[in-house]
Amino acid sequence: MTELPRPRVVIRFHEGFDSRRHEDAVGYLKERDPATLKRVEAAFGAVRIEPVFSDKTREKLPKLQRLAVERDPSYNPSDLTTFHYVEAEKADDLLALAKMLSSSSAIRSADVEIPGPDPLVNDADDPLSANQTYLDAAPGGLDARYAWTFTGGDGAGQRVIDIEQGWTFNHEDLAGHGITQLNGVLVDGSRGHGTAVLGELCAIDNTLGCTGFAPNIASVFVASRNPSLANSIVDVLDNLDFGDVMLLETQDGVPGTVPTMLGPSEIVEAVREACRLATALGIVVVAAGGNGTNNGSAPATNLDTFTDAGGNLVLFRNNANPDFFDSGAIIVAAATSAAPHTRLVYSTHGQRIDCYGWGHNITTCSSDAAGATTIYRNNFGGTSGASPMVAGAALCVQGIYQAATGGRLSPRQMRQILSDPTFNTPRAPAEATAMGVMPNLRGIIDNVLGIVPDIYIRDHVADTGDPHNGAISASPDIILRPVAVADPQASFGEGSGTENSSSLGFEAEAGQDNFLYVRVRNRGGAAAANVQADLFWSPASTLVTPDLWTFVGSTNMPNVPTGNQLTVSNAVTWPSAAIPAPGHYCFVGLIGTVNDPAPGPADFLNFDNFRTFIRENNNVTWRNFNVVDNDPGDPEAQITLNWLVPGAPDKARRFALHLRLDLPRRAEVLLDLPLGILRALDAQVELVKIDHRRGRGIAKLPQIGDVRFGPGLIDAKARHDMKLLVRLNSKARGKHSIVARQLYEGKEEVGRLTWVFDPMRRKARDALDG
Structure with a gap:
């Protein structure tokens, strides 16, 4: 029987960490910041640093991140190989160790990962189905029975992975799914927990026991959080497709709290990044919010006030909070089973919570450490019980949508649908804390899946x-x-x-x-x-x-x-x-x-x-x-065209600038430009005037032909103010143009301007072809 991983500090080296140094990360820290390492060793003894992600997982990362960018343009890939576990000889105070490490110039952030215990606290012929009133209509339940009347609403064609610690795969209500464990080590003492979760999700309609939200699901995978949750999440991603559902039945301790409070596992940055990679790949991630003190007593974890080791409010979802990092996961709180629903006293809450589900009185499958296959229970609960309800609703919605359209909903779309207060079940009016809404499948099917607009x-x-x-x-x-x-x-x-x-x-x-x-x-x-x-x-x-x-x-x-x-x-x-x-x-x-x-x-x-x-x-x-201007003035006057060549908004990047000119004979065209852009982007142009005081020059351009600048490095947020000075031949006929294009790395066009000159109107207008 394998227990939970021990609490550890997780550090993130700054971008640029040499991934070849994984085997000697202590040496790397000593080389980059010997003073901090010396202080750490003086206070906590000898240090051992190991990568969070295994060799096998690190090999997958480049391909997974490239695919993630293709699927989700808002995903900003970062180097996940910079995450490492730190253990020290005398590290009794892990939070103090994390804070000392976070002060290092070589380290971007530090967290304390405290793996928590399991977050406990035709279906009519299944004997226990009548007890599964969470499958009934809103406001009491989520109305899975209504979803089953639609093609795909029983989970047909869908796939799910449950990440926690233990299961009994051959339970009589689950065995027909052929459940596959993809990685990690199974914890015998957690078999009852994982079996209960899968019972809610996908117990088979087989005249035995109960029925899950998605009884006809195509594939069920599981993975253990042992020995590293972040690694397990990333390691399984190449087994999943866009629109599949990942359920995180885990919780982690909040460092510095006594007794240790429990919250969602994404309080650890490495887990947040792993979840963000998953959602960027199109995986719908549903995660337990965590059960506070895990003993049913107050207080519960308020994610609006949770701070990491650096003092950042990383889970306070607010437009004015620059520290918030959205993993894209759907975070779930636990509520009373009776409507109107109020939050259970120990359940995590805050603006980051998207949905809630029942937190007690749940009838589902069960098991024991020996792997019993015929056990059931009617008292499953906590955010462990609430999260499979939301994941089950996602499987129903995805199945109906796919059957109707042939497509699949993205994680962003799914979260929006399941958390929309206009047709899902709100919390009780008397409930003051933020806990999201409970999905109402009838409301979703009738109001959204008829089907979503594009x-x-x-x-x-x-x-x-x-x-x-x-x-x-x-x-x-x-x-x-x-x-x-x-x-x-x-x-x-x-x-x-x-x-x-x-x-x-x-x-x-x-x-x-x-x-x-x-x-x-x-x-x-x-x-x-x-x-x-x-x-x-x-x-x-x-x-x-x-x-x-x-x-x-x-x-x-x-x-x-x-x-x-x-x-x-x-x-x-x-x-x-x-x-x-x-x-x-x-x-x-x-x-x-x-x-x-x-x-x-x-x-x-x-x-x-x-x-x-x-x-x-x-x-x-x-x-x-x-x-x-309604009064353009002298038709023979010089036309001045002002424009900008900017840098990227985030950092200095290499660009090229191409001008293509097609002007009449005897036209005159000059380019008034900053000398700075000439230094950044070397160009073969004839400067007819240089004004060093203003830092500008004037180049003479051909009437017909191409002029190329760069590629070269343009600083972030640079604004190079350019002016084209054009005088047309008064006898010119037909339309003529100048095109300016900016190319990333000299190859990929990221923007252009086109001026079309109509001598009959003596003014420039934009080209219709962009």
């Missing part, structure tokens, strides 16, 4: 909502007009004849109010209610990062029907006083609804996310436009 706004006229390599700044669905339109739907919507027009409006008239309209399609299986579009403008830039965005306004579309019909918003008024000076600019549009949420500007701040968003997220688009 709204999109096009990047170019041929965009169908899928990832593409086409234009990214020529959306036909942001329409700018100097005069309001009486009936936008009739003018621009389905059947208007303008569905695929890119020339409906891309110029704002200075000195007056202008009007913006947004067009949206819905290729999903359900109508989208209350679709919100947020519009921003940005100065002309070859990289339109969120720090350049200025909010214009929002509009709401009460209903966007299914069937890919083009739906048009009412006007967003852009007041005259808010319109920038004449010039070339860019609109950014974000659209979203409850079950197909828009990305937020913060999602774009990591540059790797940004690169994927501009190509693959169909809830965001760009549109180049001009502000023009």
Whole structure:
């Protein structure tokens, strides 16, 4: 019989840790920060440092993280091989050891991992089914019986993995699933716990005992948290597919509390990162919130006030809290079985909690240390009992959605659906603490899975909502007009004849109010209610990062029907006083609804996310436009085009800049640019003037041809202010253009500007092809 791993300190070296030094991490720390190591050894004796992730798991990480980025553009991969366990000879006070280590210049963070005990505290012919009232309708139960009336609602085609410590695989109500253990060491003393969890999840409809939420599930896997939970999570990921469910039936101690309080295992940073990798890969992670003191007494762990060894509020979900790290997991609290539901006194609570389930009076399978196969119980509970209910609801929802659409819901979508208070069961009005909602499968099926919407706004006229390599700044669905339109739907919507027009409006008239309209399609299986579009403008830039965005306004579309019909918003008024000076600019549009949420500007701040968003997220688009003067003045005057070449928002990165010119003979074109960008991006241009005081130069450009800068390193958040000075030949005919493109690593286009010159109008406007 193997017991829980002993409490340990988990450190995270700073990025750049040489992964080849795993076998001599003590030597690495001595080399990087000998003073801290000396203090630690003086206080705690000899130190041993070992990697959290095994050799086998570390080999998998690069492939898993590459796949995670492909599946979830908001995932920011970090080097998980920097996590290590630290043990010391005389480490009686692990929190003191963690705090001393966290002060090291070589160490990014330190946690105390205190593995907690198991977080305890046609179905009519199954004898105990009548006792399983958590399967009944809301508000008392989650209404799995209703879900079973839909194809896939019994878990058909779905897969689940339960990570804890022990099970009896050949229990009479589970044996037919052919349960497979993927890793770790089974703890005999935990067999009853794991068997009870699986009974709730997937006990078979077989005339014996009870029935689980997903009795016809396709595959059941298990994995032990021994010897390392973070390693176990990552190690099993290559056995799972997008949309599968992972249940973490574990809890960990809160360091520094007496008696030791218990909370979700993701209070440890390595576990949070492992869960984030899982959700980025599309795995729906459901985790027990933890049972406080584990003896039914108050107080319970408040995740809003939990601090790690560095004093950070890492689990306080609040937009104003920069320390919060969202693993993407669904965290579950425990409540009373009777409605209206109140939180059980020992259950974890806080804004980080997404859902709750029953915390007592649960009828399910059981076992003992010897592996009994015919035992049942009616008193299972705690967050251990609540979490399988939420995981079971996820399996029902995923099964119905997959059967209806052929697709699968992402972890973000699943969490949004299961935690939405509009159709799930709220906590009792008298309950003051945050504990989420209990999933109501009837409410979800009737209001969401009929089926979820998939709204999109096009990047170019041929965009169908899928990832593409086409234009990214020529959306036909942001329409700018100097005069309001009486009936936008009739003018621009389905059947208007303008569905695929890119020339409906891309110029704002200075000195007056202008009007913006947004067009949206819905290729999903359900109508989208209350679709919100947020519009921003940005100065002309070859990289339109969120720090350049200025909010214009929002509009709401009460209903966007299914069937890919083009739906048009009412006007967003852009007041005259808010319109920038004449010039070339860019609109950014974000659209979203409850079950197909828009990305937020913060999602774009990591540059790797940004690169994927501009190509693959169909809830965001760009549109180049001009502000023009009603009185353009002398048609022979020099045209000045201001624009920016920015750096990435997160760190210095290598970019190239390409200019392509197609101007008439005898046209004159100069480029007024900072000398700094010439130093950063070497270019073969002829400087006709240098002003060292201003730090700028003027280069003469050809009328026809390419001019290339770089690639070279541009600092994070740099803003290189560029000016094109163009004078056209008065006798020129036809349209001419200048294209400026910014390329990441000199290869991947991440933004462009196109100016088209129409000598008949003597002014520049944006190209329709982006």
